[in-house]
Amino acid sequence: MTKYAVELKDLCRTFKTRAVKGTRKKQLVTALDGVDLRIKEGELFGLLGPNGAGKTTIIKILSTLLFPTSGEAKVLGYDVMKESHKIRKVINMVSGGESSGYGLLTVDENLWMFTQFYGMPGKVARKRIDALLRIMELEEKRNVKVRTLSTGMRQKTNMIRGFMTDPSVIFLDEPTLGLDVNAARMIRKFIKNWIRAKPERTVLLTTHYMMEADELCDRVAIINEGKVLACDTPENLKRLVAQESTLKLEIRLVKDIRAFENIKGVKHFTYDHNINAGLTKLKFILDDDAIVSDIVSAVPKSGSKIVSVEKVEPTLEDVFVTLVGRGLVNDI
Amino acid sequence: MAIKQNLRTMKWAAWLGWQMESNWADPFLFIVYSVAKPIAGSLILVVMYTIIAQLGGDTDPALFSFMYIGNAFFMYVMLLLWHVTWVIHDDREHFQTMRYIYIAPFNYFIYILGRTISNIVITTFGVIITLVFGVFVLGVDIPLGAINWPLFVIVMVIGLIGIMAFGLALAGISFITAKHSMGMNEGIGGIFYLFCGVIFPVSVLPGWGIAFAKILPTTYWLDMIRRTMGVGAGVDPALAGVSMTSSLLILCISTVAISIFAVLIFKLGDYIARSKGLIDMTTAY
Ligand SMILES: Nc1ncnc2c1ncn2[C@@H]1O[C@H](COP(=O)(O)OP(=O)(O)O)[C@@H](O)[C@H]1O
Ligand SMILES: [Mg+2]
Numbered sequence: 001m002t003k004y005a006v007e008l009k010d011l012c013r014t015f016k017t018r019a020v021k022g023t024r025k026k027q028l029v030t031a032l033d034g035v036d037l038r039i040k041e042g043e044l045f046g047l048l049g050p051n052g053a054g055k056t057t058i059i060k061i062l063s064t065l066l067f068p069t070s071g072e073a074k075v076l077g078y079d080v081m082k083e084s085h086k087i088r089k090v091i092n093m094v095s096g097g098e099s100s101g102y103g104l105l106t107v108d109e110n111l112w113m114f115t116q117f118y119g120m121p122g123k124v125a126r127k128r129i130d131a132l133l134r135i136m137e138l139e140e141k142r143n144v145k146v147r148t149l150s151t152g153m154r155q156k157t158n159m160i161r162g163f164m165t166d167p168s169v170i171f172l173d174e175p176t177l178g179l180d181v182n183a184a185r186m187i188r189k190f191i192k193n194w195i196r197a198k199p200e201r202t203v204l205l206t207t208h209y210m211m212e213a214d215e216l217c218d219r220v221a222i223i224n225e226g227k228v229l230a231c232d233t234p235e236n237l238k239r240l241v242a243q244e245s246t247l248k249l250e251i252r253l254v255k256d257i258r259a260f261e262n263i264k265g266v267k268h269f270t271y272d273h274n275i276n277a278g279l280t281k282l283k284f285i286l287d288d289d290a291i292v293s294d295i296v297s298a299v300p301k302s303g304s305k306i307v308s309v310e311k312v313e314p315t316l317e318d319v320f321v322t323l324v325g326r327g328l329v330n331d332i
Numbered sequence: 333m334a335i336k337q338n339l340r341t342m343k344w345a346a347w348l349g350w351q352m353e354s355n356w357a358d359p360f361l362f363i364v365y366s367v368a369k370p371i372a373g374s375l376i377l378v379v380m381y382t383i384i385a386q387l388g389g390d391t392d393p394a395l396f397s398f399m400y401i402g403n404a405f406f407m408y409v410m411l412l413l414w415h416v417t418w419v420i421h422d423d424r425e426h427f428q429t430m431r432y433i434y435i436a437p438f439n440y441f442i443y444i445l446g447r448t449i450s451n452i453v454i455t456t457f458g459v460i461i462t463l464v465f466g467v468f469v470l471g472v473d474i475p476l477g478a479i480n481w482p483l484f485v486i487v488m489v490i491g492l493i494g495i496m497a498f499g500l501a502l503a504g505i506s507f508i509t510a511k512h513s514m515g516m517n518e519g520i521g522g523i524f525y526l527f528c529g530v531i532f533p534v535s536v537l538p539g540w541g542i543a544f545a546k547i548l549p550t551t552y553w554l555d556m557i558r559r560t561m562g563v564g565a566g567v568d569p570a571l572a573g574v575s576m577t578s579s580l581l582i583l584c585i586s587t588v589a590i591s592i593f594a595v596l597i598f599k600l601g602d603y604i605a606r607s608k609g610l611i612d613m614t615t616a617y
Binding site: 015016060063064065066067085088089091092093095098099100101102103104105109113114116117118119161 | 337348429606608611
């Protein structure tokens, strides 16, 4: 029997929310609705989905912060309900977009203290902290109090806290959320190198950036409203929509967007007006290349003029749009 | 191995607690505050005693000693009830480290205990200042030579364990309540203050009050403190009939019972919090 790093079977989680003012009834929110997933040891696995999809809920259940409502969740074969203490020894977790840490301690003190809570031998701890500070380019900040750090630096410190215990499985909840481009790139590179260094290491990360999932992950599960819609390698996922092609059109600001509705052979289309530039960007997913001319001829009807036409390879975003019928984020 | 790890956890949790306590911008202010607070508490007690004495026409110095010792050692009760919950609140709301502390593979009880050590030390400092002030300024008679030191130390340790256990139970509850738990702790502290023979003898309580007082370990703890110190003991007729051995025995048994109860409550609170997703919640006020 193969041992999975993570195994989810029909995992469900609901939350009772407080009654809204004026109403008596408590709402029942379904965060996870029968999730099945198997992540092998050594995989860099991504959960891709929009806000509210249930990504954080999965991470919390796996990192022993939250019980499932029903179903099963296992980490390296240990059950999250019954064997939390065993799980905690082999995992760690980092969530992005927050400013956690003991602000009154220095970066180094924060990290050192956690190595001691994890029972790491002093020498090993020292070496790991030093190495990670170097990689994250935080060396000159090591003796600086955490409360004086920028958000990005705090997040990097938190990242080091997660990786320094050398977990077998690490859960990263939107690790690059709110980071600037350079810091995000550095973190992605670090994650890639980290998992390559030892074949048994497993990473489960969540993201709502399709670029990130595409670039980093061996396999990606697309998740929306608590359900897994598809789960495969980024290449295979893109192949799902490969027989369809994607057309990007830049035209002068449209007067009547309805001209593009109901064109035969268009599976989905999204648009974005840029008032300042006086442009509208359109993106079509097509069943058949032959209808490009139909779209082009719809442009004058919309009261606009073509600026540029581009045929593009499908992205995970397109996969998502095809599966869900809307975009991951609001951009095109 | 496990013991070594627990000691390490305790050491670094204590270190963290100390960093927080000593994180005053001005160490001088910190010391003044640490001295002024217990002395202010003693002076309030003098006022209370004067009022009680005038009302009752009773100016027994033994009663003042009784009150003085009760008041001084009650500082530990207030501290521990409050602080254990505070640690959770602070990690969760202020530092947002709760989720990372929670998933660390260590004994959380040991962590909380460690976080509290520096406060116990600071409070001990406050208790000593209060006693010294009492002896030299207010004329409280503490016969140092007559104190049964070994028994006193044993009683102190058992007593602190019992109060700590209460704190732990409250911490378990604060896992699920977040916002109002600090008020709850003060309320419970108030109940202890009324019923444990802190500043007036248990015997002045109505019958049900006496019965209630007699199941609280802190009642016996304060009684045993007074007895081992030989100060203000025997003032309380409700407890005078209980022999020293019985009192100590009851203290031990009730401490064990309270500790078991506290661990159960804590685990229950933990379970409910994890079921409802409250472990790392922030109320963001
Ligand atoms: N503690 C909670 N109480 C009530 N609802 C919650 C709670 N946590 C999450 N939810 C709800 O569950 C759904 C999934 O949330 P989440 O897992 O945080 O999504 P994601 O991380 O993908 O953005 C959302 O609708 C969210 O509002
Ligand atoms: Mg999330």
